[in-house]
Amino acid sequence: MSLIITYIGSKGCVMAGDKRRIGFFGPEGPRENLEEKLYSGSINTKEELLKKADELGINIKISDDADKIHEIGDVVVGEVRSKTVYETKRKRIYATTGAYNIIELLGSDLKTVKSGGSSIIVFGNKYTKELAEKTIKRYWKSKLNLVTIRKIFESVMEEVAIETPTVSPEYDVMMKYPSIDTKEAKELLRVTILQDVKDLEEYRTQLKENLIQTSQNIQMATKIVIQGAIGNVAYVKGNEIGIILDKSIEALDTDWNTIAKPSELIEMTAQDGSKVSRGDLAVIENENLCINRTKEPLNCDFILCRADPDNKENIK
Numbered sequence: 001m002s003l004i005i006t007y008i009g010s011k012g013c014v015m016a017g018d019k020r021r022i023g024f025f026g027p028e029g030p031r032e033n034l035e036e037k038l039y040s041g042s043i044n045t046k047e048e049l050l051k052k053a054d055e056l057g058i059n060i061k062i063s064d065d066a067d068k069i070h071e072i073g074d075v076v077v078g079e080v081r082s083k084t085v086y087e088t089k090r091k092r093i094y095a096t097t098g099a100y101n102i103i104e105l106l107g108s109d110l111k112t113v114k115s116g117g118s119s120i121i122v123f124g125n126k127y128t129k130e131l132a133e134k135t136i137k138r139y140w141k142s143k144l145n146l147v148t149i150r151k152i153f154e155s156v157m158e159e160v161a162i163e164t165p166t167v168s169p170e171y172d173v174m175m176k177y178p179s180i181d182t183k184e185a186k187e188l189l190r191v192t193i194l195q196d197v198k199d200l201e202e203y204r205t206q207l208k209e210n211l212i213q214t215s216q217n218i219q220m221a222t223k224i225v226i227q228g229a230i231g232n233v234a235y236v237k238g239n240e241i242g243i244i245l246d247k248s249i250e251a252l253d254t255d256w257n258t259i260a261k262p263s264e265l266i267e268m269t270a271q272d273g274s275k276v277s278r279g280d281l282a283v284i285e286n287e288n289l290c291i292n293r294t295k296e297p298l299n300c301d302f303i304l305c306r307a308d309p310d311n312k313e314n315i316k
Contacts (some may be wrong), residue, residue, distance in 0.1 A: 002068055003132060003160055003167045004078040004123040005153050006095050008116075012146050012177025013095040015076040016153040017069035018161065020168035026058035034058050038166060041127040046165040064168040074178040075192045080123045093121055094193055097178050099185035101193060110197055115189075117182065128167060131160045146175055220256050223305040225249065230282040230289070230304055234265060239273040241298060242266075243282050250307040251300075262307045268300045 004017040024031045034056050043049050046062065053060045069078045074096050081090040090105040100121065102114040120136065122129045139152045150173055157171040180188065230249055235242040243266050245251065251260040260266040268289075270276050275296040283292045284304070290297050 002080040006121045008100045014149045014175050016173045018167045019064045019066045019170045021063045021066045023061040030056040039125040049165045076174045101189045225304045233280040241268045251302045268298045
């Protein structure tokens with residue numbers, strides 16, 4: 001769904017990238033049918049795409065806020081990617097003065113590497129690449145400077161966007177022109193790619209950990225007590241209230257670690273301890289923790305949850 005154009009020359013490099021992302025949701029057969037029509041150029045506008053998707057029973061999500069190109073020091077980086085339920089494939093180009101590298105990633109695993117010198121590289125589907133290459137040839141002249149090349153790329157992005165809904169009217173353009181020789185450029189790209197892939201791996205690891213934590217939070221949140229008996233008062237010391245938890249209740253901290261198991265003693269506080277007596281039942285009513293007899297509010301800095309009946313360790 002992308003168009004990224006990169007010029008690499010002896011004086012610097014220029015990169016332009018569109019901002020469109022399209023998500024397809026629906027049966028595999030009709031979805032592939034729609035994508036084939038889109039990539040062949042038989043669908044020319046966003047309205048035609050939406051209409052055809054509706055006819056095939058495919059839901060699509062179109063957004064124009066993707067950042068497909070960025071800079072890392074004296075290197076510009078462009079990325080196209082495809083994402084499924086199981087994996088994310090990335091194709092990246094790293095460019096600087098006089099040199100470029102293209103890598104392909106599955107997850108954060110480096111799959112292939114291609115490198116070169118002065119070139120014009122186009123990322124996109126077959127139809128989009130053909131449109132871009134024809135437009136570039138129409139504008140191109142010998143001995144162009146970087147500013148003129150930038151203007152050409154801007155015209156290419158705008159014209160291709162008119163012909164296909166796979167490219168957004170909005171785009172980003174970046175230039176880099178460090179004064180370095182070929183050897184220095186290759187080393188710069190090597191170091192940049194190694195660090196960038198390492199950063200991606202660390203990001204994916206953190207993302208995985210966050211997803212696991214989110215899943216746990218969702219699972220545990222369903223166990224939070226919002227109504228019912230909590231336990232009985234074991235002692236009252238001023239406003240400090242000792243509660244023996246019910247055999248079905250446990251107390252957890254905000255990281256879901258156990259503070260007190262069922263039938264164990266836990267401490268809370270009351271606004272007015274004189275309204276609480278030994279043996280009183282502590283309850284949650286309408287999501288409010290209180291003494292059932294007097295409705296005296298109770299406060300605690302932990303989470304009260306239903307204990308897992310399958311966890312024998314939690315049951316006395």
